[in-house]
Amino acid sequence: MSDRIILEMAEARMLVASYFAAKRTHGPVQANRFLEKQLKKLEKLYGKGSDVRMKKNMRQITDEELYEV
Numbered sequence: 001m002s003d004r005i006i007l008e009m010a011e012a013r014m015l016v017a018s019y020f021a022a023k024r025t026h027g028p029v030q031a032n033r034f035l036e037k038q039l040k041k042l043e044k045l046y047g048k049g050s051d052v053r054m055k056k057n058m059r060q061i062t063d064e065e066l067y068e069v
Helices: 003-026 028-046 050-064
Strands: none
Touching (some): 003 050
């Protein structure tokens, strides 16, 4: 696995935790805005299409690894 893939997966793990925390405290609308802002920033770092890859990783983490949301 390449370094970029591992780094993107790590970013996705942090985003999942941050998203659900923001959703609990500020509601889903604010959490979605926060997520989009973060993905836009990360796209500059990881390149075009990274937002789609990270969302896919986030879905995978949420579906397969999280027990309580």
